[in-house]
Amino acid sequence: MKAINFGKDDADVFYKTLHQRVFTYLKNTRNGTRANLYFWFKCAFYYTGFAVSYAMILSPQNNSTGQLMIAYLLTGLFVLGIIFNVAHDAAHNTLFHNAKLNRFFYAISFPLLGNHPFVWRTYHLKSHHMYTNVEESDIDVIQNRWLRLHEHEPVKKFQRFQFLYAPFIYLLYTLNFVIFRDVIALFGKTDRTIEINVPLAAKFSYVLSKCFYFSSFLLLPWLIGDHAFGAILLAFLIMHFFMSLIIVLVLSCNHQVDLAHHLSHEEAQASGMSWVSLQLKSNLDYSASSRFFHFFVGGFNAHTIHHLFPTVCHVHYRKLVQIMRTTCAEYNVHYNETSYVNALASHFRFLKKMGNPEKR
Secondary structure (H helix, E strand, O other), X not given: OOOOOOOOOHHHHHHHHHHHHHHHHHHOOOOOOOOOHHHHHHHHHHHHHHHHHHHHHHOOOOOOHHHHHHHHHHHHHHHHHHHHHHHHHHHOOXXXXXXXXXXXXXXXXXXXXOOOHHHHHHHHHHHHOOOOOEOOOOOOOEOOOOOOOOOOOOOOHHHHHHHHHHHHHHOOHHHHHHHHHHHHHOOOOOOEOOOOOOOHHHHHHHHHHHHHHXXXXXXXXXXXXXXXXXXXXXXXXXXXXXXXXXXXXXXXXXXXXXXXXXXXXXXXXXXOOOHHHHHXXXXXXXXXXXXXXXXXXXXXXXHHHHHHOOOOOHHHHHHXXXXXXXXXXXXXXXXXXXXXXXXXXXXXXXXXXXHOHHHO
């Protein structure tokens, strides 16, 4: 991971005022920056939904393939709710003042997606939040042989159609890290533009977590239920296709869009911009005031606020967005915000431009 020496600019002055206003507001709330009663309602909703839907998978009364499919799909939906609304906040230590409690909620939540928690939390905090959208510095800048996602990659002829075939590749997103990305990390390999180092203790827990995951979602339903293993495997795969598409269509609209900046390490270093400027330019918010999106995607739609104030629980974001809009207007700072439909269109324009750079 290549570090960047950030400079200073006018955005720092803006951020000083925004920071003061945000924490003045939070100081007057009951729970400050941490989770509140509304968060725990959401937490109960998603964990209860997961428990009920997973019980449906194991239930002996679940005797038709259709019911099995529905049970897996519901389970996947509630897993996503837990990841977006609980695991992500726990990784940022925003639920409790006690770090051990945050780690506990993260440890029981993130593996439900089939992903090992070590790499994501470690590099997400140290690279993605520090060097957002910067190649060789941000863990979330990924190399993909089928998709061209940054300007400094060579162009392959078939990639001119990537805006058309990308949704089919997106169906494999979660299966990729469950089966492939986590496994190659054990051998010091990565599909990212930064190197990943997994210590020996974490490698051992990798193996245990994978055994637990596949036992829970494939082996146990087969042993307890009355379905053929082929039907269970099919339901498991469909669940992952469903989860993959939702995750990508939620997360790609924050960064992989033509309304956000994408920089090489050299460009970011030479620009002399401040860290605040990078966050303002490399994040896109969509439907940032929507109660619907805040409930289901845990504030990922207000991503700029999250990057500027990563230690604040997402349940406060709707109010903080209002404060940010006002402060941006006062300081003549551009707030990168649009509707979800426009953000989705921006993502596919980004794919088209990356695959057809000569037509810009």
